[in-house]
Amino acid sequence: MFGPPFGGMGGFGGPGMIDFDEVGVPRMRRRRQAANGFPQTLMEVREPDLGMPGMGMPGVHPYPMGQGPFGLPPILGASPQGMQFPFGIPPRYQMPQAGSPGIGQVFDPSRAERKQAGRGEQAPGRRHQIPGQPRAKYEKIKSLIPGGMSESISLIRSKDDGRLYIEKQVRTDGIYRKRTEAEVQTLKAVRGHPNLNKLVEYEVKANGICSIILEYCDGGALDARIAEIESHGHHFSEAGVWHVLLSVAKALPFMHTGVKDVERDQPDPDWDTIAHLDLKPQNIFLSSDRMENGQRRIVLADFGCAVTFSDIQNGGERERGQPCGTPGWYPPEGIAKKGYGTKTDIWMLGGTIQAICLLIKAPHRPALASPKPCGNRYSSALQSMVRDLTDDRLDKRPSARKVAGAAAHGLGVNLKK
Structure with missing residues (x-):
């Protein structure tokens, strides 16, 4: 090969x-x-466990449903048996196996529960902390140029230990909601791997902005x-x-x-x-x-x-x-x-x-x-x-x-x- x-x-x-x-x-x-x-827009999605060996993907994109970079309309009502995800993978990786749990509603950080993602209630104005991470107050060091659909990106410092982090603020209204939910859940799912960006904590504020605190790669x-x-x-x-x-x-x-x-x-x-x-x-x-x-x-x-x-x-x-x-x-x-x-x-x-x-x-x-x-x-x-x-x-x-x-x-x- x-x-x-x-x-x-x-x-x-x-x-x-x-x-x-x-x-x-x-x-x-x-x-x-x-x-x-900065670790730009990191996203993640939560889904119920499928009980299958490993082909999958999260729901995150910057376009409204039915739109995309090529304007391809969504395939509505397609059965799992009609899906090909991706080509070239053995069939057992393409479709759900018999007895796989049903798929739930579009995920929401407030009720997300996914393998390796942990649990956690989240409501506007409430900070959601990742296990093992102490609560921290931060001070802004400087603004960075935002990328993707981020409202703002900032280099921040913890007042507790002086460590530097990245704060990314993203919207949760309208077409942005799905991407933000997906991002947070994927970050939670991939937490702990040394070669994947680390989520520190996140918070949905009363104004509908989600603040995501990420590790800073110097x-x-x-x-x-x-x-x-x-x-x-x-x-x-x-x-x-x-x-x-x-x-x-x-x-x-x-x-x-x-x-x-x-x-x-x-x-x-x-x-x-x-x-x-x-x-x-x-x-x-x-x-x-x-x-x-x-x-x-x-x-x-x-x-x-x-x-x-x-x-x-x-x-x-x-x-x-x-x-x-x-x-x-x-x-x-x-x-x-x-x-x-x-x-x-x-x-x-x-x-x-x-x-x-x-x-x-x-x-x-x-x-x-x-x-x-x-x-x-x-x-x-x-x-x-x-x-x-x-x-x-x-x-x-x-x-x-x-x-x-x-x-x-x-x-x-x-x-x-």
Whole structure:
């Protein structure tokens, strides 16, 4: 699936090569943090457990029902047996199994109860705290440029311990309600994975604004790092590229199948799979925290376009037309409005790796099927990986778990060089 044995060029350092630690984080933070140094819109959706092995998605999108980036009308009254979510997945992952619990109403943070999401009542003016997180008062440090459908984004400091966080304020009225509910619930569902953005707490205020407190990633967004490296005439080392690939590939199995540890865990049969659907460098953040292997922690954020399988089942999302995302990052099936799902995330991950290697803002589609989609600097193993991730045939794209295993090997090989 992944082509030739791993190996090839790279390692950290070397003439003309810059890794995350060598770019000058303080300078990068000053220049870009105000524009993009926040975990943007993170969303989540809650759904009753389906009792099925793991294909699913949340109900979150910036468009009114019946509209989307391609204007595709929703498929109303479609039975679960008629849904394809996403193409290329074995049938047992596409449809509910016999005896699966029924789907409830469109979720609401006030009554949301989902596996791994915990319980919690929420009403206007009441703060909902995540277990283990102390109540805190915050002071605003500065405003950041909002993204997605956020009303405002701010860098804030806890008055209790001085820690920095991100506050995102989003509306809960009209067409915004569904996205906000979905965002909060997805954040709760993915809580606890080191490579997924962390929800601290949230509160729906009396004025209808939902305040979401998120972890602050002090290294800024990956797209800012790409721009910085390109401006200096450098490029990422191969080890650095494999590290990004591994980090995101570890996050996706948790979203897709509930697998937190790709080396030991098995897919959770009750997991309501979440597809991110907007995976790109702008939604990947760097933290100064270090992982066990000594590498910088990388965090996937912004779940604003995420969708769950159960949300498609209950009619909250259409089954074929991707509800939202970044058009330049849509995979072929998304452009053709043939379907979307976890394989969408895989394609976008491949496009992200190509963007890192070529220092570009969006995938260069003509090159993706070429022998060297990442240019001439990188190994055949990495080139083969990107081709597999972005294969036009969904059934040929590897699962996130397989990608994580291959990326761990690729990183290990390059760290030894």
